[in-house]
Amino acid sequence: MSSLRFLLGLALGTTFAAAWQPAKPLDPLSVAQQQLASGRCSEAVPGLTKMLQGTAKAPLPAYLMLSYCHRELGDPELAVQTLRRGLKAWPASPLPERTLGELLFRAKYDSTEAGQLLEHAARMLPRDPEGKHYYAQWAYLNARHRICATQEQQALALPGLSDLALLQMNTLLGMCEGSLENAASARAAFERAMAVNAKQTAYDPISAMQYVQFLTRYNEASRAAEVVEELLRRVPSFGPAHLEKAKYLDRAGQPGLAIEEARLALASAGNDLNAERAAHTLLARCFNAAGNAEEAAKEQQWIAAHPNPETPRPQGPACFRLTCTTASVSIDWSGAAW
Structure with a gap:
C-alpha cells in the first residue's frame, strides 16, 4: 500500500540520518497520517482542524483525513461539512467527491447529489474499483440497472481485487x-x-x-x-435459509418437515417482520394441511396481531449488507495520488 510504503520509507530514512544529524520533526500532515495509521483519530483531529483554519490553503489530504476521523468518531454530519469545505478549496477533485457521495448515499439512498458525485468520481477515477462499486450500488437502488451492471463489469476488470x-x-x-x-x-x-x-x-x-x-x-x-x-x-443459525427450506418442503407436500423448518427459521437470526409473517403464514397452512386446526388458529391469531408493514426501500449499501471498502489498496494520505 502506498501509505505503508510512505511510512516505511520515512522510518528507514530517519534511521540512517540519525548517524550524522538529528531527526527532523515530522510535518503536521505526516503526524496526522501516522496517527490515523495507528487508529488514533481523536488525537489527529486537533492538528488537522488547525491546518484547515490556517491562512494558507490546506492540502487536500488534510480534508480527507479530518472527514475520515469525524466519521470514525461518530459524527457523519461534520464529516460531510469537512468534505464540502474540501471541495470548495479543491473544486471537482474526484476523491473527495467519491467520499462525499458515499456519505450522502449512506444517509439517503436516493440522493440525487450522491448519484451525481459518484458518477463524476467513477469517470474521473477509472482505476478505482471502490468508486465504481459505490456508483453501482446507488444505480441499483435507484433502478438504473444497466448503469449498475456496467460499473460492476468495469470494476471487476481491474487488477488486484481481494476475494x-x-x-x-x-x-x-x-x-x-x-x-x-x-x-x-x-x-x-x-x-x-x-x-x-x-x-x-x-x-x-x-x-x-x-x-x-x-x-x-x-x-x-x-x-x-x-x-x-x-x-x-x-x-446453520441463518433464519431466512430455514424459511426457504420450509417453503420447498411445503411445495413438495411434506407439511410435517416444513413445520420443523419454519419453527427453526423463527428461532434463528436474520429475520425481519416480513420474514416472520411469511413463516407464520406457512405454519398456518401446514397445520391446516396436517389437520391441526388448533395450531393453525394460533398462527392466524399471530398474523392478525402483526399486520404486514409497508416495506420501505432499503437504505444505502446496507440493503446488500456488503462491506463498502472494496478497493484493493488503501488511501494514500500523503497526497501523491493527486
Missing part, C-alpha cells in the same frame, strides 16, 4: 443482471460469487440468499435447494 471485493461485486452484478432479465449473465456472476464465498472463513449468507432468490424467480428449484443446503451447512 471480498470479488464476492461483493459479483453478487451485485448478479442482482443487476437479474433485474435486466439477463439470466445467463446473472447466473454466471452469482456462481462466481458462490465460488469465492466457498473459500471464505466467514461465509456470507446474504450473498447466497440473493442467488437463491434469483434461482427461485427462474424456477430453478434444484439449484436453489443446493445453495440453501450449503448455506445452512456453513451458517
Whole structure:
C-alpha cells in the first residue's frame, strides 16, 4: 500500500540520518497520517482542524483525513461539512467527491447529489474499483440497472481485487443482471460469487440468499435447494435459509418437515417482520394441511396481531449488507495520488 510504503520509507530514512544529524520533526500532515495509521483519530483531529483554519490553503489530504476521523468518531454530519469545505478549496477533485457521495448515499439512498458525485468520481477515477462499486450500488437502488451492471463489469476488470471485493461485486452484478432479465449473465456472476464465498472463513449468507432468490424467480428449484443446503451447512443459525427450506418442503407436500423448518427459521437470526409473517403464514397452512386446526388458529391469531408493514426501500449499501471498502489498496494520505 502506498501509505505503508510512505511510512516505511520515512522510518528507514530517519534511521540512517540519525548517524550524522538529528531527526527532523515530522510535518503536521505526516503526524496526522501516522496517527490515523495507528487508529488514533481523536488525537489527529486537533492538528488537522488547525491546518484547515490556517491562512494558507490546506492540502487536500488534510480534508480527507479530518472527514475520515469525524466519521470514525461518530459524527457523519461534520464529516460531510469537512468534505464540502474540501471541495470548495479543491473544486471537482474526484476523491473527495467519491467520499462525499458515499456519505450522502449512506444517509439517503436516493440522493440525487450522491448519484451525481459518484458518477463524476467513477469517470474521473477509472482505476478505482471502490468508486465504481459505490456508483453501482446507488444505480441499483435507484433502478438504473444497466448503469449498475456496467460499473460492476468495469470494476471487476481491474487488477488486484481481494476475494471480498470479488464476492461483493459479483453478487451485485448478479442482482443487476437479474433485474435486466439477463439470466445467463446473472447466473454466471452469482456462481462466481458462490465460488469465492466457498473459500471464505466467514461465509456470507446474504450473498447466497440473493442467488437463491434469483434461482427461485427462474424456477430453478434444484439449484436453489443446493445453495440453501450449503448455506445452512456453513451458517446453520441463518433464519431466512430455514424459511426457504420450509417453503420447498411445503411445495413438495411434506407439511410435517416444513413445520420443523419454519419453527427453526423463527428461532434463528436474520429475520425481519416480513420474514416472520411469511413463516407464520406457512405454519398456518401446514397445520391446516396436517389437520391441526388448533395450531393453525394460533398462527392466524399471530398474523392478525402483526399486520404486514409497508416495506420501505432499503437504505444505502446496507440493503446488500456488503462491506463498502472494496478497493484493493488503501488511501494514500500523503497526497501523491493527486
